[in-house]
Amino acid sequence: MSARLLCLDSGTTTVKAAAFDAEGRVVATAQRDNSALQRDGARVEQDMQATLDDAFAVLAECARRLEGPIEGLIITGQGDGLWPIDTGGRAVGNAITWLDGRTRALATALQRAGRLEAVEAVTSAQPTAASQSLHLLWLQDNDTARLERIAHALRCKEWLFHGLTGRVLAEPTALLPTWGDWRTGETSAAVEEALGLRRGVALLPELAPIGDCRAGLSKAAADRTGIAEGTPVLLGPGDVQSALTGLGLGSRPGVTRASIFGTSAIHACHMDDPGAMREKPPGAIIQPFALTGGYLCFHPSFNGAALCAHVARLTGSGAAGPSQPAYSGVLLHPFLEPGGERAPVTAPHASGAIFGLTAASGPREIAWAALEALAFVACKSHEMMNAPEGDLSLGGGLSGDANFTRFLATVLGRKVQATTGGLAGLRGLAAIAAKHLYGASPETLARDWIVAPDTVVAPEPGAVGDYAAAKYRLFSRLLDMLQPSWQDLSAIADLAVDLPREHIA
Incomplete structure (x- = not known):
C-alpha cells in the first residue's frame, strides 16, 4: 500500500501507529499494549527504554505493511509526567507518569501556602499531582542525587522524539501550561520561584513551534523501524x-x-x-x-x-x-x-x-x-x-x-x-x-x-x-x-x- 504520512501515539494503555495516503485515507495500522507501565500503590512509573522499544515495534510493524516512500512521521504521547535524561541522553531512572500520586501531600501544602495560586497567575493552571514541576520538586525533597543527574526534563513525546532523531526539542502548547504563559509563548522562572524549585526551567528542552519542531530520523532509529534515514520527524501537540x-x-x-x-x-x-x-x-x-x-x-x-x-x-x-x-x-x-x-x-x-x-x-x-x-x-x-x-x-x-x-x-x-x-x-x-x-x-x-x-x-x-x-x-x-x-x-x-x-x- 502507498503511504505518505506515518503517525505514532504512545498512550498509557496502548501504543498505536497509522499510515495515511495523500487523500487522508488510513492505509495501515499497528498497535500493542503498553508494556512499560508499572503500578505500585501511589507510585505509577514507566520504563523509558521499554516505552521506546514499544514505539519502534509498532512503527516497524506499520512500515512493513506499506509500499512506497514514507514522506513524514509525526508523534505524540501521553501528556505531563517527568521523563528525565542525563547529559548523554540516557534515561535517569523510570519516568514518573501523570497518574503518579506521590505528590498529593506536597500539592496540598503548596496550595495552603498560596504558592499554587502564584503559579496559576502565570500559567493559568495550578500544578497537580500530574505536573512535571511537582515531580521535580518531589525529587528535590526525596532524591536529590537523582535530580542532580538530570540534564533535561522531557515528556513522553519528547523522549520518543529524542529516541527517533537524537534531538532534544519541545513544542510550546504542551509545555507552557506547566512552565510559562500561553499568551506570550514564553517560559517563566516565576514558576520555579513560586514552588521553591532549584532546578526547573533550565532543564527544559529548546522550544520550536509545531511544524518547525522537526528533525531527520537517525540511522539507529531507521535500522530499528525500517523507515529511511533522514525522513522528517515532526513533534506534534500533546495527545489531548x-x-x-x-x-x-x-x-x-x-x-x-x-x-x-x-x-x-x-x-x-x-x-x-x-x-x-x-x-x-x-x-x-x-x-x-x-x-x-x-x-x-x-x-x-x-x-x-x-x-x-x-x-x-x-x-x-x-x-x-x-x-x-x-x-x-x-x-x-x-x-x-x-x-x-x-x-x-x-x-x-x-x-x-x-x-x-x-x-x-x-x-x-x-x-x-x-x-x-x-x-x-x-x-x-x-x-x-x-x-x-x-x-x-x-x-x-x-x-x-x-x-x-x-x-x-x-x-x-x-x-x-x-x-x-x-x-x-x-x-x-x-x-x-x-x-x-x-x-x-x-x-x-x-x-x-x-x-x-x-x-x-x-x-x-x-x-x-x-x-x-x-x-x-x-x-x-x-x-x-x-x-x-x-x-x-x-x-x-x-x-x-x-x-x-x-x-x-
Whole structure:
C-alpha cells in the first residue's frame, strides 16, 4: 500500500501507529499494549527504554505493511509526567507518569501556602499531582542525587522524539501550561520561584513551534523501524490536543465541544476568547489550537474509562464489558485514581464514594452508576466551559458503548457525535502534518482528514431524562458536601498504612 504520512501515539494503555495516503485515507495500522507501565500503590512509573522499544515495534510493524516512500512521521504521547535524561541522553531512572500520586501531600501544602495560586497567575493552571514541576520538586525533597543527574526534563513525546532523531526539542502548547504563559509563548522562572524549585526551567528542552519542531530520523532509529534515514520527524501537540483535533473540534461544522473517555477523561471546547468560560477550575488548561487558530480549553480528568475496570475489580464482577442500563438509587463519585482529581474538581486528595447502597444493590447497579458518574462529570465540565451551542464529539473507548453514549446525550441535553474507530489521536496528528508538510487548507483538512462520526445520538426524552436530571443535581450537591472531608479521609488512610495487617487477639 502507498503511504505518505506515518503517525505514532504512545498512550498509557496502548501504543498505536497509522499510515495515511495523500487523500487522508488510513492505509495501515499497528498497535500493542503498553508494556512499560508499572503500578505500585501511589507510585505509577514507566520504563523509558521499554516505552521506546514499544514505539519502534509498532512503527516497524506499520512500515512493513506499506509500499512506497514514507514522506513524514509525526508523534505524540501521553501528556505531563517527568521523563528525565542525563547529559548523554540516557534515561535517569523510570519516568514518573501523570497518574503518579506521590505528590498529593506536597500539592496540598503548596496550595495552603498560596504558592499554587502564584503559579496559576502565570500559567493559568495550578500544578497537580500530574505536573512535571511537582515531580521535580518531589525529587528535590526525596532524591536529590537523582535530580542532580538530570540534564533535561522531557515528556513522553519528547523522549520518543529524542529516541527517533537524537534531538532534544519541545513544542510550546504542551509545555507552557506547566512552565510559562500561553499568551506570550514564553517560559517563566516565576514558576520555579513560586514552588521553591532549584532546578526547573533550565532543564527544559529548546522550544520550536509545531511544524518547525522537526528533525531527520537517525540511522539507529531507521535500522530499528525500517523507515529511511533522514525522513522528517515532526513533534506534534500533546495527545489531548491531537485527539481533540481528530474528533473535529474546531474544524467540523456544528461541533463546539468534545469529550474523550480513554484511561483518563478529557472534556474540551474550542473558543476564540477563553475569557468567555463561565468558570475555570485551577486544573483546567488553555492551549493555542494548532490546526486552525483560536484556543482549546479543556479539563483533563484523572478518572476516565479505567473507572469501569476499577469498579469491576472492587465488586468482584470480573472484566468490565459493554454496559447495560441498570437505573437505581445508587450514586457514585468516580475519583479512584491515587492522584485524586484534576478537573473539573481540582483536589489531590479526592476519593470515590458510593451512596444509596441497599441489600438489593448488586454489581450491575454499581457498574452502571459508575458510567452515570462519568457522564455527570462531563456535564459539569461543559457547563463550566460555557461553549457556544452545538453538538458534542465523543471519542475514546466508551464512544463505542451505545448505552453510555445515549445517557451522556441525555445528561448534556444535546446531540452526541460518536467516533468509535479509536484513531482520533492519529487522525489529528495526520491533519496537523498535512497542514505543515503539504500546506493543506482548513477546508481540505475538514473534508479529507477529519472524518465524519460513526453515529449521532440524540437525548432520550421522558422518564429517563427526568431521572438523569434529578440524579445529576443530587450528584453535584453531594459532591459539594463531601469535598471538605477528602483530606481527612486521606489522613486516615495514611494512618492505616502503619497498622498491623492482621488482628491479633
